[in-house]
Amino acid sequence: xxxxxxxxxxxxxxxxxxxxxxxxxxxxxxxxxxxxxxxxxxxxxxxxxxxxxxxxxxxxxxxxxxxxxxxxxxxxxxxxxxxxxxxxxxxxxxxxxxxxxxxxxxxxxxxxxxxxxxxxxxxxxxxxxxxxxxxxxxxxxxxxxxxxxxxxxxxxxxxxxxxxxxxxxxxxxxxxxxxxxxxxxxxxxxxxxxxxxxxxxxxxxxxxxxxxxxxxxxxxxxxxxxxxxxxxxxxxxxxxxxxxxxxxxxxxxxxxxxxxxxxxxxxxxxxxxxxxxxxxxxxxxxxxxxxxxxxxxxxxxxxxxxxxxxxxxxxxxxxxxxxxxxxxxxxxxxxxxxxxxxxxxxxxxxxxxxxxxxxxxxxxxxxxxxxxxxxxxxxxxxxxxxxxxxxxxxxxxxxxxxxxx
Numbered sequence: 001x002x003x004x005x006x007x008x009x010x011x012x013x014x015x016x017x018x019x020x021x022x023x024x025x026x027x028x029x030x031x032x033x034x035x036x037x038x039x040x041x042x043x044x045x046x047x048x049x050x051x052x053x054x055x056x057x058x059x060x061x062x063x064x065x066x067x068x069x070x071x072x073x074x075x076x077x078x079x080x081x082x083x084x085x086x087x088x089x090x091x092x093x094x095x096x097x098x099x100x101x102x103x104x105x106x107x108x109x110x111x112x113x114x115x116x117x118x119x120x121x122x123x124x125x126x127x128x129x130x131x132x133x134x135x136x137x138x139x140x141x142x143x144x145x146x147x148x149x150x151x152x153x154x155x156x157x158x159x160x161x162x163x164x165x166x167x168x169x170x171x172x173x174x175x176x177x178x179x180x181x182x183x184x185x186x187x188x189x190x191x192x193x194x195x196x197x198x199x200x201x202x203x204x205x206x207x208x209x210x211x212x213x214x215x216x217x218x219x220x221x222x223x224x225x226x227x228x229x230x231x232x233x234x235x236x237x238x239x240x241x242x243x244x245x246x247x248x249x250x251x252x253x254x255x256x257x258x259x260x261x262x263x264x265x266x267x268x269x270x271x272x273x274x275x276x277x278x279x280x281x282x283x284x285x286x287x288x289x290x291x292x293x294x295x296x297x298x299x300x301x302x303x304x305x306x307x308x309x310x311x312x313x314x315x316x317x318x319x320x321x322x323x324x325x326x327x328x329x330x331x332x333x334x335x336x337x338x339x340x341x342x343x344x345x346x347x348x349x350x351x352x353x354x355x356x357x358x359x360x361x362x363x364x365x366x367x368x369x370x371x372x373x374x375x376x377x378x379x380x381x382x383x384x385x386x387x388x389x390x391x392x393x394x395x396x397x398x399x400x401x402x403x404x405x
Contacts, residue, residue: 012205024233
């Protein structure tokens with residue numbers, strides 16, 4: 001059985017909100033505090049308090065930082081963040097040196113390496129030496145390590161998250177006045193291909209720390225998976241705007257398997273035969289089906305009656321996205337009908353990461369012993385750098401293997 005958490009980010013996301021939502025859903029707060037103690041830092045105190053956000057009972061992370069340890073001030077998502085400037089390499093070294101469970105350490109390092117790669121690309125600097133401002137603050141480090149520890153305490157195997165809410169206008173940061181969402185957030189969302197929801201507010205609804213945790217550790221952005229719900233929790237932001245609860249919702253459960261298919265996840269296989277669709281339309285159809293929430297989509301050549309060449313369009317999807325996937329398949333191909341059957345799939349545990357080659361960010365999917373390079377990113381990097389595509393892919397794979405070794 002797969003232990004899954006789905007985060008509902010309809011009001012945005014921040015690290016402290018994710019942490020509170022997981023603790024409210026049953027994560028052992030002592031495991032979080034033990035992980036913090038392993039970092040060997042002091043000058044902070046944390047409590048979790050029950051609050052109301054637009055009538056929703058939620059847990060709020062009240063994290064106080066001694067300004068002698070981190071100087072400055074920044075307000076994000078209604079959460080006051082004291083921040084000191086730390087090079088990314090220093091933050092990673094701090095986490096790697098801590099006596100943490102291997103998964104907690106590896107997940108936290110992956111998040112900070114992704115943040116460093118994004119900030120390095122934005123500022124045209126070596127990711128190891130880029131100066132982390134808000135995300136290098138002590139409270140952001142505690143949020144990242146705390147969330148990773150809470151996920152480990154809950155035994156989470158898979159993370160899925162909803163489209164992420166974003167505001168507009170400008171926000172004040174250590175770099176000055178920046179557009180909302182800030183460049184780091186927009187770049188990470190683009191790298192992950194995550195869906196968003198626009199909200200008419202100038203609040204910074206989604207912070208770099210929160211978005212990094214979701215896009216790096218999360219398997220995908222989409223609707224809640226079909227699962228048996230075990231617990232749920234709400235993590236509150238400090239601000240309490242009128243008209244909408246400023247919370248992240250965490251729903252924890254197990255994804256069921258069918259008889260004789262132990263460990264497999266049930267899903268729908270949707271198919272249609274078409275003999276009057278061009279290759280360009282087929283390619284577009286596959287893209288749109290995946291955008292509709294399918295796990296995968298593809299086409300295979302077939303021969304129909306009277307020897308007519310044709311294709312079968314296939315899609316794998318959950319129950320929650322079945323109707324939309326079926327609608328898109330029909331509308332894009334013009335087929336007169338589709339068929340569906342129930343199958344099981346055994347996706348392997350994987351995580352996303354980002355590496356950088358001469359300033360060009362490249363997304364990776366990391367398995368236990370495999371590195372998969374995002375082709376579009378590698379191709380864009382090869383064109384920008386004037387290097388052979390195969391050389392860029394090989395270097396990205398090498399960098400990826402360093403992350404799983």
